[in-house]
Amino acid sequence: MQGQLNLLLLCSGTYEMIILTMAFHEFLTWRISLAWFALVSCLAIGGQFGINAELIRPTILGYFLAPIILNTIMASRLIKVNWVLMLPIVTFLNALKYLITGFTSQLNQWLLNTDWQNPLISLNSWPIFYINFALISGILLGFFIICTLGWLAHYLIIRSNTVTIFYRAALNRHDNALVLITCSGYVIAKIYVLKLGLMAQMYTAALTSIILGGLIFYLVNKNNVWLNDVRLLSDVAHYNEVLSDHNQQLHLFKHDYQNILLSMSQYIAQEDMTGLKRYFEQEVFPNEQLLNQTIAPDQLRYLRAPALSGLIYAKYQTAEHRHVKLEINIWQTLTLPQTDQIKVVRVLGNLLDNAIDAATQADQLVQLTITQARDNVMVTIANQLPNHTTIDLKQISRQHFTTKLGHTGNGLSSIARLVNKQLTVHYQVIGNTFQAQLRLKKSNN
Structure with missing residues (x-):
């Protein structure tokens, strides 16, 4: 009974489905x-037909490839991500379920081979009760482990922001080849150990789980580092472009001012x-209005941090273009x-972006x-x-939490992963005003 049920669960991919969902x-x-x-x-129905037809060893397609x-x-x-990213995860779960x-x-074999005696139960009823109890316990234990792994996987995905990384992942040909070779190697190894005993299959599943787990970590970490570098370079390039445009405008105004x-x-x-009065009203006064529109906020001269000054000025321009x-x-x-x-730049930039987005739907003020x-x-x-x-x-820092229409935002979960003892963020709502407080503390070192 348990053997048939386990075979159906293995062939159908039920365990993988439970963990993934x-x-x-x-x-x-x-x-x-x-x-x-x-x-x-x-x-599962196909697997049952195979069992009824006494196909003890199902075909390779039905036994391995179909559930994967x-x-x-x-x-x-x-x-909604590239299937190449999900293939090593599913293959990892496939190996894990065999383990x-x-x-x-x-465990069931150990329980059934234990020579326990209970005088309160007749010898005729004891084996049936004990065997059924052992089989049901083994199945329930397997489902408990699977559900625990599903909960743990959800926790790790939230903490590492894996879904967002997968959305923006850019795999090259070497990554695709590495995934296909590793997964193909798992299938070949599994076919080979079918002729061996259960322990050999368990060792193979354990080794494959470690290898595939390392591959998944490599892909996630590689794309996370790449995304951070690309985003940082893009932000720096944008800030430099804005400051360069601002300096050019100041140079032109200086030239016009001299004239x-x-x-x-x-x-x-x-x-x-x-x-002189006519010249001032027609030429000088319009240029003064232009200066007020293009010059950077005077308060930025107090901030002795070029990276933050550039960021704030860039967001100042962005807000102005969005009528905020x-x-x-x-x-x-x-x-x-x-x-x-x-x-600091990433956290402050994210906070300003969120505030500007909200202000476009309110009083246009940040x-x-x-x-x-x-x-x-x-x-x-x-x-x-x-x-x-x-x-x-x-709930504000949870992944995928958003107040935007259509639920298109990813919330403030990225900020929660950047904060530390020196960099803390606190949120509060006062009336109908939302406040985000970013505190920078001096290091004790």
Whole structure:
């Protein structure tokens, strides 16, 4: 009984489906759930036909490739990522389920071979009761392990932001070849050890799980580092472009300003006050309005941190283009403590982007205040919440949490992974105003 049930579970890919749906349950829909369950049931029915036909050793396609292919396709459609990224994960789970099944089978054999005696139960009823109890316990233990792994996988995915990394992953030909070679090697090794005993199959599954786990870690870490580098270079290039454009505008204004002074001096020398007044109203005053639109906020001169000054000015320009006023309040000379400025730029940039997005739907105003007290620098960003919007401060840093229409945002989970003892972020809602407070602390080293 247990052997047939285990064989059906192995052939159908049920274990992989349970772990994957638990790990990515935020993306699960009724349509995908029903389709996935129906396809897995078809594989189970096919396995039952194979058992009834006394095909003790199912075909290679049904025994290995069918559940791997099915779960790879369904998992890729579930979270909408490249199937090459899901193939090593599904293959890893495929190897892991054989390891778990082998472990529960060994446990059942140990229980059934134990010579226990109980005088309260007759000798005729004892073997049937004991055997059924052992078989059911083994099956339930396997499902308990699978569900625990599914919960643990979900926790790790949330902490590592794996889905976002997969969305933006860019695999090259070497990565694709590495995935295909590793997964093919697993199938070949599994075919070879079919002729050997259960322990050999368990050792093979354990070794393959370690190799595939290392491959998954390599792909996730490689793409995470690559994405961080690309994003940083893109941000730096954008800030440099904005500052270069600003410097060019200042240079042009300086040139025009000199010409204006020369022209005004001629009117004064000729004592032509009427012409001077007309010249000022038609030429000088419009240029003054242009200067007020293009010049950087004067408060940025107090901030002795070029990276942050460039970021804030870039966001100032972005807000202006989106018809949002970024009000900057810096009233004293500030020097940042010795911190990781890359993390500071990323966190502050994310906070300003979120505030500007919200302000476009509210009063078009974002307030940025930077103050210093002893060795700490406090950056406060405040914006009005859009109408009929509520914020759950306990859920705000969860992955995929968003208040945007269509649920297109990824929330503030990326900020939560960047903070540390020197870099902390605190959120609060006062009335209809949302505040994010970024505190930079001096290192104790």
